[in-house]
Each structure stands twice: as C-alpha cells, then as structure tokens.
Amino acid sequence: MTDDMMARIGAAVQQGRDGRPVLTALWDEIGPAGDPLHRCSLAHYLADLQDDAEAELLWDERALAAVAELTDARAQQYHAALQVRAFLPSLHLNLADVHHRLEHPERAREHLAAARAAAHHLPDDGYGEMIRGGISNLEARLLR
Template identity: 50%
Template sequence: MAERQEQAAPDALLTRIGQIVMLHHGGDREEARDRLLGLWAELGEDGDPLHRCTLAHYLADTQDDPTDELAWDLRALSAADELTDGRSTGGGGDPVGVEDVGQEGAIAIRAFYPSLHLNLAADYVKLDRPDAARTHLRRARDACTVLADDGYGNGVRAAIGRLELRLGDGGGGAGGSWGPPRQRP
C-alpha cells in the first residue's frame, strides 16, 4: 500500500504541473508563473530531478526576460542530466539514474533532450549569442534519434530545422519575433 502511494505522489505533482500549464496556454502567463514558482518552492532544489526538469522546463515558458528564461532552461537541463548520470539522490539517499526509472522512463527522459537543447538554442538566439545557440542546436539535432515519427517528434525536428535555417543565413541575432515553438515530451 505504501509503495502504491509513493507511485501516485509523483503523478499527482505532474498532474498539478499540467493543470498550471493549461492555465498558461489559456493566456494567464503571470498566474501560471506564480503557481509554478509555488510548486518549485514546494519541491525544493533537492526534489525529484524529473519533477524539477519538468517544472523548470515549463517555468522557462512563463518568463518575460530572456535571461530568466535561459536560467530556467538551464535548470531543466541540469535536472535531466542528474537523471541520466546517476548523480541525483531520490530523497532516500540512494542514487537515481536511468536504470531506476525503467526502460520506458529512460526513453522518456532521453526524449526531453531534443526539446531542452532546442529551447536553450532559442534562448541564446534571443540573447544574441549565436555560437551558443548553434552548440545547443547541434545537441538538439543529435538527441533527436530517440524521438518517434509522430506529431511531437516531427514538431521538434521541424523547429530544429527552422532554427538551423535562421542561424545558417548569418542572422543568428535576436532580431525579429521568430522563435521555435516550445516542444514538450
């Protein structure tokens, strides 16, 4: 019974995040940001890395300042890295790694990387840092091998392609209003 409750708790937090994201998509960016920040405070810097990754990934979307958006996207990447390199502890002091989340979870975690790097590339474009943008764009493209040939995977690959074209034309700056859509696994 206790094991079943432990498994339900992470789903509850992801559900809460999803509900707040719907609020954001409905147009209430400030309220969504405030609620996501409340969840971040509740979760804490040492909370479950998958939850921190997801939460930071969405918090980045609610930022008005590109520097703040970059900071949240970097937090999301750092949390994802904890999941894949075994540096994290899952609250009980035991390391958490891909092997701890099972095959399906491992694929889901790896599926975050194309979007994480794409978002970082877009952040760097907004900050007029084309070299950093290109670095993360290459990482996004390299990470796409785990994406399925479905709407999500095709959307991420298309956004990468659009940003590659943007950076390839010598533009690379923050000018214009273009940006890739925020893609989520």
C-alpha cells in the first residue's frame, strides 16, 4: 500500500533542518487525532530537529503517546515487517536521553529501563545494534 503522508514525511526528513517547516505543517495537517503511524513518525523526526531540549521532550512525548494507539496491523500496511513493540526501545531511549540532558535523573532512569526491557524486540541488524548501543552508552553516562 502506498502511503502518501509517509512519503511526504520522508521527503521532508531528507531535507534535514530545512524540512522542519514542512514537517511542522504536516503535523498541523494530520492533527492530534490523525493516523498514529503518521503522528509517531512525524513527532519522532521533529524531536530530533529541535534546538531546545524542552521542545525535544514535547515531541518525544508525542511520539510515545501516538505509538500507544498504533497497531501492528496499521504499521504493516506501510511495511510488512514492522511491529509496534520494536518502536519502543528507540522512543524510550530518546526520552531517557532528553530527561538526562534536562537533569531529570529519575525520569531518565525510568525510560532507560523501559528501553532496556523492550530491546529484545529489536531486529538483529544495524538498526537494532545502534539502539542497543545507545542504551548501553546512556546507561554508562547515567552511572557517572
């Protein structure tokens, strides 16, 4: 199935920081009750483009909230191999990292524990290794 919105999100992400206004306009178009795959993907990318940690936290929280409404069936309409539970390690890792930078150690540890607990759902590929490595790196930083 072709997903025009995911294609538009991907094109804006390819533009990097220059795509931020396009991504924000797409967020307005999708709306807070829009397709959870679109909201999760878009919020996840927008979080990475923020210059301010508080703004990044807001987008990371929106991504996690959207994934709670996402089903495997919907995700697999976009890509047959997607499983929602495999989104969780990355989303929680991002939240743990931003809470760490905002000096919220308890919230950082909570999200890091959630990322670690969900890490077994990651694929055994480069993406999975990157997220597992991020979890390990943040664990080491939190122990300092």
